Amino acid sequence: MKSIYLKKYGNSANAFELRETPRPACGPQDVLIKVECFGLNYAEVMARNGLYDSAPPLPCVLGYEVAGVICEVGENVAKHHLGKRVVAFTRFGGYAQYAVTNQHAFTEIDDMDAGEACCIAVQYATAYYMAYEATNLNPGDRVLIHAGAGGVGSALIQLCALKGCTVFATAGSDDKLEYMQKLGANHVFNYRKNDYEHQLKTATGAHKLDVTFNPIGGSTFKKDFRLIGSGGRVILFGASERSGKKFGILSSLNFLRKMGLIFPVFLISKSKSLIGVNMLKIGDDKPEVLARCLKNVAALVATQKIKPHVGARFAASQLADAHALLESRQSIGKIVVYWEQN
Numbered sequence: 001m002k003s004i005y006l007k008k009y010g011n012s013a014n015a016f017e018l019r020e021t022p023r024p025a026c027g028p029q030d031v032l033i034k035v036e037c038f039g040l041n042y043a044e045v046m047a048r049n050g051l052y053d054s055a056p057p058l059p060c061v062l063g064y065e066v067a068g069v070i071c072e073v074g075e076n077v078a079k080h081h082l083g084k085r086v087v088a089f090t091r092f093g094g095y096a097q098y099a100v101t102n103q104h105a106f107t108e109i110d111d112m113d114a115g116e117a118c119c120i121a122v123q124y125a126t127a128y129y130m131a132y133e134a135t136n137l138n139p140g141d142r143v144l145i146h147a148g149a150g151g152v153g154s155a156l157i158q159l160c161a162l163k164g165c166t167v168f169a170t171a172g173s174d175d176k177l178e179y180m181q182k183l184g185a186n187h188v189f190n191y192r193k194n195d196y197e198h199q200l201k202t203a204t205g206a207h208k209l210d211v212t213f214n215p216i217g218g219s220t221f222k223k224d225f226r227l228i229g230s231g232g233r234v235i236l237f238g239a240s241e242r243s244g245k246k247f248g249i250l251s252s253l254n255f256l257r258k259m260g261l262i263f264p265v266f267l268i269s270k271s272k273s274l275i276g277v278n279m280l281k282i283g284d285d286k287p288e289v290l291a292r293c294l295k296n297v298a299a300l301v302a303t304q305k306i307k308p309h310v311g312a313r314f315a316a317s318q319l320a321d322a323h324a325l326l327e328s329r330q331s332i333g334k335i336v337v338y339w340e341q342n
Contacts, residue, residue, distance in 0.1 A: 001020070001021060001022070001023050001096060001097040001098050002018055002019070002020060002021075002096070002097050002316070002339075003018075003019055003020075003021045003061050003095060003096035003097070004016050004017070004018055004019075004061065004095040004096070004316065004319055005017050005018075005019050005059045005060065005061055005095075006047065006048060006058060006059060006060050006061070006062055007058065007059045008058065009048060009049060009050035009058070010048070010049070012048060012319075012320040012321075012323035012324045012327070013320045013324070015048050015320070015323075016319055016320055016323075017059075018316075018317075021096070023098045024093065024096075024098060024099065024100040025100070026072045026073070026074050026100055027074050027100070028074040028075045028076045028077075029074055029076050029077065029102055029103050030073075030074045030077070030100050030101060030102055030103065031070045031072065031073050031074065031077055031081060031086075031088075031100070031101060031102075031103055031106065032070070032071055032072035032073075032098060032099075032100050033066055033068040033069065033070055033071065033086065033088055033098065033099050033100070033101065033106070034068045034069050034070075034071045034097070034098055035066045035067070035068040035094070035096060035097055035098060035099050035339055036066075036067050036068045036069070036114045036338065036339065037066070037067050037068075037114045037115060037118060037313075037336050037337060037338040037339065038063050038065060038066045038067075038094040038095060038099075038118065038336070038337055039064070039065045039066075039094075039115075039118035039119065039121065039122065039123070039151075039334055039335065039336050039337075040322055040323065040326050040334075040335040040336070040337065041064055041065075041122050041123065041151070042150070042215070042238060042240055042326060043064070043238070044062045044063070044064070044323070044326075045323060045326055045327045046239070046240070047062055048062070048323060051239075054278070054280050055092070056092055060092065061092060061093050061094070061095050061096055062092055062094065062095050063090055063092060063093060063094020063095040063096070063099070064089060064090055064091070064092070064094055064121070064122045064280075065087065065088065065089055065090060065094055065118055065121035065122045066087070066088055066090055066094045066099045066101075066118070066121075067085075067086070067087045067088075067109065067114040067115075067117040067118050067121075068085070068086070068088075068099075068114075069083060069084070069085050069086070070082055070083065070084050070086055070106075071083075071098075073103075074103070076103075077103045081103075084108050085108065085109055085110065085111075086106040086107060086108050086109060087106065087107060087109050087112075087114075087117035087118060087120060087121050087294075087298075088101045088105050088106035088107075088121065089101060089105040089106070089121055089122065089125075089283060089290060089294070090105075091280065091283060091284075095316075095319070095337075097339050102287060104287040104288065104290065104291040105283065105287065105290060105291065105294075106294075107291075107294050107295050107298045108298075109298070112301070112302075113310075114336075114338075115310040115313055115334065115336040115338075116301070116308040116309075116310060117308075118310075118334060118336050119151065119155070119308030119309070119310065119333070119334040120294070120297045120298055120301055120308055121294065122151075122279065123150075123151035123152045123154075123155055123334065124151075124152075124155040124297045124301075124306075124308065125279070125290065125293040125294045125297050126152055126155075126237065126277070126279050127152050127155035127156045127159055127213075128155070128159060128293045128296060128297045129277065129279065129282065129289070129293045130156070130213060130235050130237060130275075130277055131156060131159045131160055131163070131213075132159065132293075132296075133289065133293065134235060134275050134277060135211060135233050135235065135275065137160060137163040137165055137210075137211065138163070138164075138165075139163065139164030139165070140164065140165070140166065141160075141163070141165045141166070141210040141211060142165070142166045142168065142204060142207060142208075142209045142210050142211075143160050143165045143166070143167055143168065143209065143210060143211045143212070143213065144168045144169070144170070144200065144209050144211070144212040144213070144224065144227065145157055145160065145167060145168070145169045145170070145185070145212075145213045146169075146170050146212070146213060146214050146215060146216055146220065147170070147171065147215055147216070147240075147329075148169030148170060148171055148176070148180045148183075148185060148188070149169075149171045149176035149179050149180055149332045149333070150215075150329075150331070150332075150333075151333060151334045151335075152213075152215060152237070153169065153171075153180075153213075153215075154183055154308075154309055154332075154333055154334075155297075155306070155308075156213050157169055157180060157183040157184050157185050158183055158184055158306040158307070159306065160184075161183070161184030161185075162184075162300075162305060162306065165210075166186050166187075167184060167185045167186050167187070168185070168186070168187045168188075168189070168200060168203065168204075168209070169185040169187070169188050169189070170188070170189050170190075170191045170196050171188065171189075171190060171191070172190065172191060172192045172329055173190065173192070173330070174190055175332075176332060177189075177190060179332055187203050196223070197223040197226070197227060200227055201227075207229075208227065208228055208229025208230075208232060209224075209227045209228045209229065209232060210228065210229070210231065210232055210233070211228070211232065211233045211234075211235065212224040212227065212228060212232075212233075212234050212235065213235050213237070214234060214235065214236050214237070214238075215236075215237050215238030215239075215240055216238065216239070216240050217236060217238065217239040217240070218239070221234065221236070225262075225272065225274075228272055230270070230271040230272070231271055231272075232272050232273070233272070233273040233274070233275055234272075234273070234274050234275070235275045235276075235277060236274065236275070236276050236277070237276070237277040237278070262274060308333075308334065309332070309333035309334065310333055310334050310335075310336055311331050311332040311333030311334060311335060312325060312331055312333075312335045312336070313335075313336050313337075313338060314335070314336070314337045314338070315337070315338055315340065316337055316338065316339050316340070318337070319337055322335050322337050
């Protein structure tokens with residue numbers, strides 16, 4: 001089979017290499033999937049730049065999600081799963097024609113578009129976990145969603161709107177503002193044109209935010225913490241502000257400096273909360289939670305309560321271009337990469 005290896009850190013044009021490799025072994029609790037396509041996530045851009053601590057050492061095969069058909073099951077897995085078309089989480093190894101995953105890490109997709117199915121794995125399940133499990137949103141809650149036109153952001157807007165929240169969303173270009181409004185955002189801001197903190201204060205008046213969903217970190221964290229009120233929560237699920245920096249450890253230290261220090265007693269006195277989310281860790285320690293989120297998201301898609309959006313589709317031979325598009329932050333929705341099926 002073919003696998004795409006990350007062979008060195010840096011520019012996407014030189015980072016990857018297509019190799020012939022054996023099919024991965026299927027353990028007793030696992031299934032083997034013949035991959036139709038796989039999705040891209042910003043954590044993989046971070047891994048390509050050597051900034052993601054959870055990534056395996058080089059050379060390695062990245063990839064957190066695939067859509068395809070189960071072609072082999074482990075001895076402890078029910079045989080009726082054979083031949084089922086599924087979307088699945090993969091703890092790396094997704095950039096390959098065959099991928100193995102745990103029996104709790106997939107859900108059936110029947111005739112769903114494979115690209116849309118890839119949306120609901122990492123990005124939509126992450127959004128569901130944050131908006132429906134890590135915190136409890138209520139109708140009328142004021143929520144801020146950073147990078148609202150991205151994969152997770154697109155999901156969050158729809159899920160928060162479904163909860164009856166007032167949704168504020170940011171993006172870096174005007175064409176993304178209309179897209180976010182169509183998804184259900186009530187107020188949209190171009191953070192490149194004006195400071196989003198000032199825009200939020202103008203829009204909310206005397207009211208504070210209840211929740212912010214932040215995949216950026218760095219300089220945005222302090223702003224978000226000022227914007228939330230008593231009982232407010234900042235949910236951090238990424239550190240994209242680190243990406244693209246040229247000065248290695250100095251850039252990382254500056255990133256941490258911008259975030260500042262938080263003392264637990266301060267959280268008590270202000271009645272504010274900070275929640276960190278890493279779905280890899282959730283999958284490792286609580287696979288049943290991961291399975292529940294994936295199943296519930298798939299049900300919401302099947303009943304058309306939310307609609308995944310594939311913003312760009314690439315062939316496997318164009319992986320470098322797909323990575324570059326995601327890193328540019330010009331993409332809208334999910335980026336999906338397809339293998340040519342024989």
